[in-house]
Amino acid sequence: MLKDSLAKSGIGLRSPHVRDFLSPSHSVGFLEVHTENYLGGGKPRADILQIAENYPISLHCVGASLGRADGLDREHIKKVRRLVDEVNPVFVSDHLSWSGYQHTHVPDLLPVPFTDEALDVFVDHVSEFQDIVGCQMLVENPSNYVAFKDLDYSEMDFLNELSDRSGCGLLLDINNIKVSSHNLGYDPVEYIDTIKNDGCVKEMHLAGYQVNKLDNGEEIYLDTHGVPVYEAVWELYEYALKRFSDTPTLVEWDTDIPELDVLIAEANKADDIRQEVKQEGSLGDVLVA
Amino acid sequence: MSLLREFQSDFMNDIYDGTFESAKYLSDAKTGNQNRLRIYRNNTIYILTDALSDTFPVLKQLVGEKFFHMMAREYLMEFPQPSGNLFSFGEHLPVFLKTYIKGLTVPYLSDMAALEWVRHISYHADDIKFLTFDGLTEASSQNEDFILQVADTAHLINASYNVLDIWKSHQDEKVGEVALEKESHSILVWRNVSNQLNMMMLDTKMEQFFTSCKNEETFLSAMNDLNLTEDNQPYFQSEFARLMTAGVFTS
Numbered sequence: 001m002l003k004d005s006l007a008k009s010g011i012g013l014r015s016p017h018v019r020d021f022l023s024p025s026h027s028v029g030f031l032e033v034h035t036e037n038y039l040g041g042g043k044p045r046a047d048i049l050q051i052a053e054n055y056p057i058s059l060h061c062v063g064a065s066l067g068r069a070d071g072l073d074r075e076h077i078k079k080v081r082r083l084v085d086e087v088n089p090v091f092v093s094d095h096l097s098w099s100g101y102q103h104t105h106v107p108d109l110l111p112v113p114f115t116d117e118a119l120d121v122f123v124d125h126v127s128e129f130q131d132i133v134g135c136q137m138l139v140e141n142p143s144n145y146v147a148f149k150d151l152d153y154s155e156m157d158f159l160n161e162l163s164d165r166s167g168c169g170l171l172l173d174i175n176n177i178k179v180s181s182h183n184l185g186y187d188p189v190e191y192i193d194t195i196k197n198d199g200c201v202k203e204m205h206l207a208g209y210q211v212n213k214l215d216n217g218e219e220i221y222l223d224t225h226g227v228p229v230y231e232a233v234w235e236l237y238e239y240a241l242k243r244f245s246d247t248p249t250l251v252e253w254d255t256d257i258p259e260l261d262v263l264i265a266e267a268n269k270a271d272d273i274r275q276e277v278k279q280e281g282s283l284g285d286v287l288v289a
Numbered sequence: 290m291s292l293l294r295e296f297q298s299d300f301m302n303d304i305y306d307g308t309f310e311s312a313k314y315l316s317d318a319k320t321g322n323q324n325r326l327r328i329y330r331n332n333t334i335y336i337l338t339d340a341l342s343d344t345f346p347v348l349k350q351l352v353g354e355k356f357f358h359m360m361a362r363e364y365l366m367e368f369p370q371p372s373g374n375l376f377s378f379g380e381h382l383p384v385f386l387k388t389y390i391k392g393l394t395v396p397y398l399s400d401m402a403a404l405e406w407v408r409h410i411s412y413h414a415d416d417i418k419f420l421t422f423d424g425l426t427e428a429s430s431q432n433e434d435f436i437l438q439v440a441d442t443a444h445l446i447n448a449s450y451n452v453l454d455i456w457k458s459h460q461d462e463k464v465g466e467v468a469l470e471k472e473s474h475s476i477l478v479w480r481n482v483s484n485q486l487n488m489m490m491l492d493t494k495m496e497q498f499f500t501s502c503k504n505e506e507t508f509l510s511a512m513n514d515l516n517l518t519e520d521n522q523p524y525f526q527s528e529f530a531r532l533m534t535a536g537v538f539t540s
Binding site: 036039040041042043044045046063064065068069070073076098099100101102103104105106107108110111113115117118121145146147148149183214215216218220222 | 292293294296297298300301304305314315316317320321322324325326328329332333336337340369370371372373374375376378412413414415416417442480484
């Protein structure tokens with residue numbers, strides 16, 4: 001049984017809607033913020049602490065750079081720890097990616113070659129992150145645009161191994177599965193079937209993507225979080241719920257951010273699907289019995 | 290060097306110089322690898338340019354969107370994002386502008402960038418414990434080597450133009466005619482106890498005092514160096530009290 005608040009789906013909280021949540025007036029399961037926007041002080045920090053009094057918060061990191069080969073930025077993670085202590089989040093997460101090497105960084109989630117060496121780096125860094133922050137973290141599958149050669153693992157096996165060896169949970173981004181499977185040419189259903197079903201999937205993300213054409217005419221999906229969730233992603237989500245059973249879910253929308261009602265309607269749609277799957281599950285149990 | 294380090298070094302270079310050397314690590318099964326790598330480069334350019342737009346809104350108004358984007362692109366190639374915290378990006382823009390805009394007829398752009406940068410870092414600085422008058426009295430009476438610490442939420446810039454009034458004129462504030470003559474201005478920016486940003490011009494005495502404090506001279510030494518007279522002492526005291534109350538100093 002999920003905690004009450006997590007039985008209802010949440011939304012990503014971005015700056016245009018921060019004021020809306022300073023008082024407890026909206027019915028959402030939880031709110032997810034990008035941790036790095038709140039690591040300083042001043043008004044952003046004051047706002048998030050006030051919001052945390054009324055809504056469960058999920059801290060979603062984008063800057064820990066878990067896959068960087070030259071070691072974690074511990075000062076950055078200590079700041080995350082301080083925020084965790086103040087906000088008491090329901091989840092702390094980051095991505096299966098890297099974004100910095102030596103003294104140069106990018107504000108993006110860069111792709112990882114799934115090799116033994118990279119797995120060792122991730123296991124060490126996720127473990128170190130969890131030690132510093134003091135709780136289990138969730139690692140999210142990112143959107144990918146490139147396929148590497150000479151790999152030791154598929155992305156799914158890499159995530160399974162990472163979860164086993166570090167004790168982290170998984171944040172399954174259904175939109176990212178759709179985007180990456182199109183871009184790299186694999187079956188999204190097989191992806192979901194290969195992720196182990198032992199309780200490690202703690203959260204799911206939903207979002208919209210954009211279809212673009214490369215210069216060579218090839219169609220590529222971009223993870224833009226700027227449109228409603230596509231029907232194909234809802235279908236994949238339903239399939240994932242059937243495999244992993246009811247899972248806390250969050251709708252992300254980061255560009256061309258719509259009115260709050262639109263975001264909440266997307267979260268409500270996720271709730272409807274969760275409810276349907278739960279009822280089907282119950283019916284299935286009765287029939288089997 | 291490990292393979293992962295080599296790859297990450299190559300990939301990071303690709304993003305900033307666009308040579309796409311790291312295509313050698315990618316599977317040939319997919320076509321258009323360079324185009325696919327370009328997605329990461331374009332994302333970086335887009336997000337970093339957006340970050341500069343957020344941090345330097347008045348500068349962007351002054352130069353126009355097209356010029357700003359061109360300038361941002363060259364800036365981020367020369368000064369890549371230095372840490373995982375996006376808020377740390379943009380520090381060197383005032384210096385960069387000094388050479389980038391050589392020959393252009395808008396001489397105060399670097400000063401405006403400096404003003405907007407200190408607004409940005411004051412706004413996002415960690416919370417601090419403000420020094421109260423009682424705290425000041427107690428600390429200075431107990432220790433003659435007491436140092437009055439300037440909060441990380443307060444910064445001073447020395448500008449060659451009155452960019453404070455130029456900035457205000459871009460916020461729909463009525464400031465009258467803005468003088469564009471080259472003249473030295475000391476502008477203090479700070480985040481107050483209510484988390485709002487404030488700015489004010491400092492006169493010579495206040496600027497000297499603030500700088501001494503920032504350089505961690507003792508409070509006594511900073512005060513003595515001012516050589517206050519009966520004429521200027523009341524004004525200094527009232528200005529100092531104003532800054533104390535506003536939360537410019539920390540304990």
